[in-house]
Amino acid sequence: MSKRSDSHDATKARLLFAAGEEFARVGFGAASVRAIVDAAGANVSAVKYHYGSKTDLYLAVWEFAAKQMVSSEPMPVVEDFDDPRQALRRFIAWFMRLVLTESEEHPWAGQLLAHETVSPTPGALDVFVANCAGPIKDEIARIVKKIIGRPARGKTLDDLVFAVVALCVNPKHSREILIKLGHPPPTTRAAINRMAGVMADFAISGLDGFVAEEDR
Amino acid sequence: MSKRSDSHDATKARLLFAAGEEFARVGFGAASVRAIVDAAGANVSAVKYHYGSKTDLYLAVWEFAAKQMVSSEPMPVVEDFDDPRQALRRFIAWFMRLVLTESEEHPWAGQLLAHETVSPTPGALDVFVANCAGPIKDEIARIVKKIIGRPARGKTLDDLVFAVVALCVNPKHSREILIKLGHPPPTTRAAINRMAGVMADFAISGLDGFVAEEDR
């Protein structure tokens, strides 16, 4: 809108990117405003001027990351006529790329997501669940339901849905441990796709076991 | 050793328990010494006097929690003649009880473990991996190897091992999200065992898929 100097938008953008990097690296609580503005080559007052507060800056980062997420590779939606196993395979690959990919289309989305999942920022949790975690869970639930056939009884269906989620997100959550154990999570697109294939095989076989059980 | 008053050991113990509760609740970084000593009804200088520093107190909490862990229910070790599927079922049940159980034999172990997994405390990560994460991973690897039969090629075996781990620990890691999504992780022993049964079925079926694949 403004025809003013580029410096406004430039500083604001540098601030956003530096904040994204820092928030993704250490999470909201542990990130320091001074570290962010130093990385951005700006002054502390800039965050107040351009965004209002550290919290508002964090929300702006989330908004940006979410926008990048959906624009770079939208969530695959399973059609009714699709083979649900193939759909699950596609969805897991997409999900793991979303979570694990670094320094590509959405540099910090996965890491932000991991931090927010494990220790949610009060005030950001609800919007995160509504825009991100909720839709993903619903889509997986649809696919799992189609694979199993009839609805599993009680909480078992939800357990299975979150089991699939666990396979996708755990490499990110347990990143430091996995590195220490000599099995760092993949970062390149090819390696992520390979691992996603293994997880999809594992999940499909696992769910097929419940089909058989239900049909006994 | 000292035959002095109980107040020494009493304060020291109250400090340890209050610290355990706080560290488990918010993690090492976010926990404040003042909150701990307030909960313990002690003075700030008590942590220096009895433990040396906040970090040393944290290590003492870990040591205590680890001791409680192994004493209350030791890790099941699979024998060579055991049915590996049954062994996996037992192990998953034990692991999930370890991670999810609250306010019972080991009140904070699971939560400490979750925090340390996701955002490790520098200096405590190595001892945690050596004493806790490493042995668990090795035991699961043994069982998985026996189920699959011949070793899967490349990184696939490790992927499957950590897939099993993911099923067990994710309910704890994603706790807040799961609550928001209306599917809080179980806390009672019976509910944990039920969920562990589902996860074991899922894992065994999933791994059996790789047996078939390998034998093709």
Place this chain on the structure above:
DNA sequence: GGAAAGCTGAAACGTGTGTTTGAAACCCGA
């Protein structure tokens, strides 16, 4: 050219942190 708006800079504010100090209070053995 001058005034107004936009933007940045250094410094300080208030609060919270982990840690340290040194003097009281306490307890126990002699």
Place this chain on the structure above:
DNA sequence: TCGGGTTTCAAACACACGTTTCAGCTTTCC
């Protein structure tokens, strides 16, 4: 009862945090 080691306490330390202030600079518009 006294002395000496043991344990507590309030106070302050130095530092880091997010936030605020306001002077000074730049840019834009009339």
